[in-house]
Amino acid sequence: MRRHLARLLTVLAVLAAAFATPGMASGKAHAADDWNPPAHLNQPLNEAWNHVESTR
Numbered sequence: 001m002r003r004h005l006a007r008l009l010t011v012l013a014v015l016a017a018a019f020a021t022p023g024m025a026s027g028k029a030h031a032a033d034d035w036n037p038p039a040h041l042n043q044p045l046n047e048a049w050n051h052v053e054s055t056r
Helices: 001-022 038-054
Strands: none
Touching: none
16 A cells, blocks of 8 residues: 555656646647757767668
């Protein structure tokens, strides 16, 4: 019984944390286009993405 209550409390805590995160409460996540990687990673990330696109 204690194990079930502990699991329930864990799940409720995770859900509360998810809804407390900005953007999640409204059901809208931020677009991936908003992410700006550090300048030194732009070229390697673009090369990796181009490879993924060319192989799919």
